[in-house]
Amino acid sequence: MVPITQVPAVIREAIFEWRNARAADLLFTHRNDAIIAAVILIGLSAAVLAGRALTRTRAGRTQVALPAVLDWSGGSWISIVRHGALLLVLAGLPFFVLALADPYSSLTHEQVSFPGRRIALMIDASSSMMARFPAAHLNSKAPNEATFFTTVAAAEAFVRQRISGKYHDLIGLIEFGDEAYVVTPFTTDYDNILLSLSLIGDWTEFMKFPDQGTTIGAAIEQGVGLFKAFDFLDASGNLMLIFSDGQDTQVTIHGKHVSEILAGAVATKIPVYFIRTSYNKTLGAVLPDDIWKPAVEATGGRFYAAGDESMILTAIKEIDRRSAGRVDVRRYSSQQPKFGGYAFIAAGLWTVALVLQLTVPYFRKFP
Numbered sequence: 001m002v003p004i005t006q007v008p009a010v011i012r013e014a015i016f017e018w019r020n021a022r023a024a025d026l027l028f029t030h031r032n033d034a035i036i037a038a039v040i041l042i043g044l045s046a047a048v049l050a051g052r053a054l055t056r057t058r059a060g061r062t063q064v065a066l067p068a069v070l071d072w073s074g075g076s077w078i079s080i081v082r083h084g085a086l087l088l089v090l091a092g093l094p095f096f097v098l099a100l101a102d103p104y105s106s107l108t109h110e111q112v113s114f115p116g117r118r119i120a121l122m123i124d125a126s127s128s129m130m131a132r133f134p135a136a137h138l139n140s141k142a143p144n145e146a147t148f149f150t151t152v153a154a155a156e157a158f159v160r161q162r163i164s165g166k167y168h169d170l171i172g173l174i175e176f177g178d179e180a181y182v183v184t185p186f187t188t189d190y191d192n193i194l195l196s197l198s199l200i201g202d203w204t205e206f207m208k209f210p211d212q213g214t215t216i217g218a219a220i221e222q223g224v225g226l227f228k229a230f231d232f233l234d235a236s237g238n239l240m241l242i243f244s245d246g247q248d249t250q251v252t253i254h255g256k257h258v259s260e261i262l263a264g265a266v267a268t269k270i271p272v273y274f275i276r277t278s279y280n281k282t283l284g285a286v287l288p289d290d291i292w293k294p295a296v297e298a299t300g301g302r303f304y305a306a307g308d309e310s311m312i313l314t315a316i317k318e319i320d321r322r323s324a325g326r327v328d329v330r331r332y333s334s335q336q337p338k339f340g341g342y343a344f345i346a347a348g349l350w351t352v353a354l355v356l357q358l359t360v361p362y363f364r365k366f367p
Contacts, residue, residue: 026103026338034101041093085353092349099343113328114168117239118186118232120223121155121193123200124148124244126177127212131245133279135309143203150312151243151277152201156194158241158316163190165320170327172226175200177211180222186230214248216292217261220272224265237327238270240301241319246276246288262295271301275315281307 028034129148133139138157142149162169171193173184184196199205223240227233265272274296278286283293283305293303302322304315 029102029104031101034097037100038093038097085356088349088353088356092346092353095342095346095349099339099346101339103338103342113326115324116162116167116169116327117237117323117325118170118172118227118230118235118327119162119323120172120174120186120226120238120240121159122174122176122180122219122223122240122242122244123151123155124177124214124216124219124242125175125200125206125209125211126214126245126247128214128245128247131279133277135312138309138312142201147245147277147279148206149201150309151275152197154275154277154312154316155241155243156197156201157313158320159190159193159197161316161320162323167324168327173197173200174219174222174226175209176215176219176222177209178213178215178218179211180215180219182222182226185226186232214244215250216242216244216246216248217250219244220265221261224261224268224270227268227270233268235328236269237325238268239323240265240270240272242272242274243277244274245278246274246286246292247278249288249291259295259298262299265299270299272296272299273301273304273315273319275304275306275312275319277306277312279307281305 125148129151130146132145133147133150134145135150135153138153139145139149142153159171162171168188170186170188171184171190172182172186173193173196175181175183183200184193187193219242220240224233227238232238262272274292276286276289276292283289285307286305289303289305296303302315302319304311304318306312306315
């Protein structure tokens with residue numbers, strides 16, 4: 001059973017599976033059964049039509065003859081529309097037969113594409129994130145009003161917004177202070193990402209985080225390294241999203257200038273989005289804004305000076321809107337069932353035909 005809230009996601013997944021499947025590469029578990037079922041359906045249809053032709057009544061004693069009314073206008077092609085329900089049923093039959101044959105893919109690798117992005121989420125866990133940032137909705141369940149818990153909740157809100165949309169993202173999670181650490185590498189397991197966010201958002205875990213400083217450049221460097229580790233640098237659809245209070249004036253990290261680190265993101269076309277979370281502080285009120293805003297926007301991303309909860313939510317929605325794209329994924333599968341897409345299309349066509357038959361009298365005319 002699938003919860004009703006997950007039905008749109010299941011439908012999208014079925015359509016993607018069907019679209020990316022190549023019929024020529026499929027194997028069929030019940031090929032013969034499907035062929036026999038198709039022959040029986042065709043035979044029954046032919047028998048019904050023959051029976052109707054043989055039992056059709058002719059004009060005689062029980063019928064009244066009327067003079068013919070000549071129609072000089074000729075037939076209209078629009079009249080075929082009345083058979084729309086029947087045509088939909090017939091269109092669904094091939095998909096039903098293919099689904100009945102139980103198609104599956106053997107041990108193969110395939111290149112598939114989905115709407116979405118490869119997103120590296122970066123969350124600042126430095127001591128400066130203990131500053132107060134009240135948010136009535138985002139951190140309503142947090143132990144206190146620290147900026148850190150607001151940013152973790154904002155990152156979770158962003159992930160849930162992507163999940164509820166049409167996207168099929170690969171998301172990785174990085175936590176940083178003086179150094180940056182990969183918490184979760186790129187994955188489509190969104191439950192894993194949400195679990196990781198809840199774990200780093202625990203008060204005890206936050207207090208145990210070893211690095212108390214803020215080195216945003218280290219996080220960006222680690223993010224670029226994560227894309228490189230997965231061989232994504234030359235791919236399109238990459239994105240980095242940073243949640244931090246922006247309290248970092250360091251312009252040199254590991255002997256590299258910030259502009260040099262970000263040059264890697266520019267060269268590999270990875271836009272960086274930065275949500276600077278400092279309560280009641282507008283753009284320019286935090287000294288490092290003048291460093292990070294031009295550096296980040298040089299990558300093609302955006303810098304958001306979020307001084308309250310509403311500005312964070314606005315930034316999340318805008319980033320979600322600007323992050324439409326496509327990702328190409330090489331996927332390996334071993335005897336993966338592929339009947340879902342065909343069954344969904346057949347059921348969809350038959351459902352529409354049934355609705356037309358029951359609700360629109362014009363479509364109740366059967367040839």
